[in-house]
Amino acid sequence: MIKIIKNIGIQWMVIQVVFLLISCQEEERELIDPTIDDTITQDSTLAGLMKNVVTHDGSFDDLVDKGNCYSINFPYFILHNGNLKEITHTADYAEILDSDTIQIQFPVTVTTYEYKEEFIETSTELNALASSCLSDDEDIECIDFVYPFNLSTFNANTNLLNTIEVLHDAQVYKFMDEMDDQTVMSINYPIQLVLHNGDHTTSGHNEQLVATILDFIESCNEND
Structure with missing residues (x-):
């Protein structure tokens, strides 16, 4: 018994x-049920906005490299008004004026808007890359995500569920760029964003996040 x-x-x-x-x-x-409002699909408005927010902003060093869709990786050297100068941090650009004479000391490595690295050996190669940049690009520079936060995903082909902790823009960009029409995702809200003036704002669902990003697009300018 x-x-x-x-x-x-x-x-x-x-x-x-x-x-x-x-x-x-x-x-x-x-x-992450596709019928739920907080689900994000590949072709959704929020997916596009998120990708534009996390696109690499290469405008901070335009005084040197003349291209807003890439930036030169630190450290590297320039001739600044005839004097050799090492560039190791964004703060070094504050010492450069529009009227200054700048000669980049090649080779250098650049990071493109999609976080790919390219080895540049001559000014001709760099000029060709600069000419490929759009003057009116879609990257959103005046608002950034505060990390870390989590994304939950579901793939209809594999029937797999997954939760990803994202730590930086490049990680989000890669995920959004590789997302296909068989994958849906959701953000584990609440999520924080920081504005270009240092203020923080919080979003609790997709509709609020879309509205927040759209509200600040008008104040976005290159080099802000």
């Missing part, structure tokens, strides 16, 4: 564990 009671107890525990696992999976599925 004792053995029978033990077996029944074990079976009941197994049933409870299975039920718990199924419940957890259903909760995750509900989190």
